[in-house]
Amino acid sequence: MSIAAHLPALQVVVPLLAAPLVVLLRHGGVAFAVVTAAAWAAFATAIGLWLQLGQLDAGGVISYHIGSWPPPWGIEYRVDRLTSFVLLLVSGMAAVVLPYSRVSVLREIPRELHYLYYSMFALCLTGLLGITITGDAFNIFVFLEISSLSSYVLIALGRDRRALTAAFQYLIMGSIGATFIVIGIGFLYLLTGTLNLADMAIRLREVESYRPVLVALAFLTVGISLKLALFPLHQWLPNAYTYAPSAVTAFLAATATKVSVYVLIRFYYTVFGESLVFQKLPLPQIMLWLSLMAMFGASFVAIFKNNLKRLFAYSSVGQIGYITLGLSFDSVNGLTASIVHLFNHGIAKGAIFLLIGGIVASMTTRDAVPPAPTFDRLAGLAKRMPLTCFGIVLAGLSLIGVPGTAGFVTKWYLILAAMERGQWWLVGAIVLSSLLAVAYVWRFVEVAYFHAAPAGSQKNEAPLSMLIPAWLLVIATLWFGLDTSFTVGTAMDAAQELVKIGR
C-alpha cells in the first residue's frame, strides 16, 4: 500500500491528530511546530491530490472508501475539481497563516493559552478540510460542527471582552444554522434512505413527492446561508471578525465562509440538481436581490466604520454578495465567477487581515489589551509602516477589482455572465458597487498617506515573520490577476462538470 492511495484520508487525519497531540504536550513553542508541520503536510497533500486529479480524464473523480466499506453504505471521500480547488485554498491559507501566528499570538494571546490556540486551529482546519472532501451528507454536518465549535473558541481568545460576546452571538447563530442543515439532511435521508451525496442525487430524481424535497431545500438554503453570512443573515460576522485575534480573523475570513459557499454549490448542483433549484423555483431572483443588497448595503456601511478590522469585515459581507451573485446567474460563466471569487477574495482578504494584524502588533505592548486599529491611531501610518500600508492598498485594489489584480478577473466573469443574459443594468450595478469599494479603501489611503503622523513617531515596521506571509498573499493576488490559467482554468472545468451533473 502506497501513501499516494491514502491521500484523501491523510488530508483530514493529519491535522486531526495534531490537535490532541498538542494539548497533551502543553507547550506553546512545540505546539506551534507540530501544527505548522501538520498544516504544511495538509497543503502538500492537497497539492498531491491536485496532481493525481490532473492525471485523470476530464470529469474524473478520486473516490476513497473509509474503512474499505463501499459507498453508499460506508463513508466516501470524493475529490473532484472543485473539491481539490477548495482544499488547496483552505490548506494553503493555513500553511501561510500559521507561521505568521507565532509572533502575532505572542502579542495578542496570554502565554498559557498558546497551546490551546494551536490545538483549536488544527481542529478548525480539520473541520474545514473534512467538509470539503467528504461525500457523505451527515459527515458534512459533523465536520461543520468541528470547525464551528473550534472557531467559536478561537474568536473568544481575543483579549477584548467584546470577543466573548461576539463568540457567543456566533455560537447561537452558527448552531441554529447547523441545526437547520441537519434538519434538511434529515428530510433528504428520510426520502432517499441514503446519506451518500452522489447516491442521494440519483435517488432524488426518482422521488415523486415534491414537497419534502422543497422543505429540505429550504432548510439547507437558510442554514448554509447563515454559515456563509449571506445578507441579511450576516449579523454574527462583523463582531466576530473585529474582536478575534488577528491571525484568526485572517484565517476565518479567507476560508470559513468560502467553505460554506462550497457546501451550498455542492448541494445545489450535485444533490438537488440545477433544474430543480434554478428553473422551477424563484431562487435565482431571491439570490440576485440579496446579493445586490449585500454588495451595496454592506459596502456602504463599511465606508462609515472607524475600526479598520470592522470596515473590512463589512467589506467581506459585500464581497460574499459577488460570490452569490455569480451563483444566481445559473450559467457556466456565473458559476466560474463564483468559484474564482472564492479563491481571489480569500487571498486578498487574508492578506489584508494579516497586514492589519501587523499594525495591531506594532501598537501593542506585551501583555496589554491590543488597541483597536481605529483611524485616529493610523494617521500617517505609511511613514511608520510603509510595506504594510502598501500591501493593504494593493490587496484593496483587488477588492475594488482594478485590472491587473485578482479581483478584476472575478468582475470580468460576472459581467460576462450578466451580458450573456442581456441584463445590462446588472453590469452597471457591478461597476457601481465597485465604486463603494473605492470609497472605503480610499478612507484608509487618505488617513495612512495624507494625514500628518503624530510628532515623534518613528519607523516601526511589522516583524518579518508577519510581513513575509502577508506579502506572499499580496503577491498572489497580483499573480492571479495576471496569470489566470490556474484559477479560471480550474473554476471553468469545475463549473462545466457541475452544470453537467446538475442537468
Place this chain on the structure above:
Amino acid sequence: MLEHFSYIVTVFLMVAGLFIIMAHGNLIRKMIGLSIFQTSVYLLYIAPGKLIGGTAPIIAPEYGIYSNPLPHVLILTAIVVGVATLALGLALAVRIREAYGSIEEDEILARDNAIEDAEEMRA
C-alpha cells in the same frame, strides 16, 4: 392526528426552542432554547427509524420486519455535538459574567455601547 403524533411534538419543540432563543435576552435561557431546538432534531431522525413490530436487523427466518438502526447512530453523534455546544456556550456565559458582571444581553450591549461611544468621540 394521532398517527402524526411524533411529528407534531417535533415541530412544537423546534418552534418552542427557536422562540426561546429569540425572545429571551438571558444568555443561559438562550442556551436552554438552543438545546431544545437541537433536541427536536433527534426526534425527527429517531421517530421514523422505528417500525412497530420491527426488530434489530439480524437476518433470521422468524423475523421479517427490521427497524433501521442508522438514525440512532447518527443521532448519537448529534447528541455529542449538542453536548459540546452546550458546554462551550455555558463556558462562554461564565466568562462573559466574569468580564461584564451580567448575563443579560441588553445590559451587556449597554456597557459595550458606552465604550464604543467614547471611541467615536475620540475619532
